[in-house]
Amino acid sequence: MITNIYFDWGDTLAYPHMKNQFIKNKNANGVLYPDALDILQYLHKKYKIGIITNSKHSKKGFIDALKKSNLIQYFRGEIVFSNEVCKKPCKSIFLQALQKDNIIPCNAIMIGNEYQNDIIGARKCGINTLYVNRDGFGDISNLWELYYYL
Numbered sequence: 001m002i003t004n005i006y007f008d009w010g011d012t013l014a015y016p017h018m019k020n021q022f023i024k025n026k027n028a029n030g031v032l033y034p035d036a037l038d039i040l041q042y043l044h045k046k047y048k049i050g051i052i053t054n055s056k057h058s059k060k061g062f063i064d065a066l067k068k069s070n071l072i073q074y075f076r077g078e079i080v081f082s083n084e085v086c087k088k089p090c091k092s093i094f095l096q097a098l099q100k101d102n103i104i105p106c107n108a109i110m111i112g113n114e115y116q117n118d119i120i121g122a123r124k125c126g127i128n129t130l131y132v133n134r135d136g137f138g139d140i141s142n143l144w145e146l147y148y149y150l
Contacts, residue, residue: 050077
């Protein structure tokens with residue numbers, strides 16, 4: 001049974017070219033894909049949502065931006081950032097999220113847009129996955145399709 005959903009941030013929930021703007025201005029306007037806010041509002045009522053990202057920004061700055069933009073309310077799951085030693089697809093970044101959320105891999109799903117980093121990395125740990133490719137070459141092509149999967 002899925003209890004936790006982990007998203008990649010950039011190009012899964014947020015437009016990749018807007019990531020810096022989000023951290024700098026701490027404003028979600030125009031940062032999220034049109035389907036992202038709707039799906040977060042729906043899913044956070046049923047699941048613990050977290051983020052596993054290779055973002056180069058500081059975790060503190062990112063969480064401050066989530067708070068200021070009022071998005072933090074949707075993320076009760078762990079927010080895990082890569083570092084110089086461990087980046088996706090490294091297993092330990094995924095295991096860190098599972099450990100901090102105190103769940104087993106089969107109870108989690110990773111949703112991401114980079115097949116190697118997000119999907120293969122999560123599968124190495126036994127985490128369920130959904131590959132988002134907005135050009136139609138993945139498991140899903142937009143986040144609204146999650147209504148049918150979860």
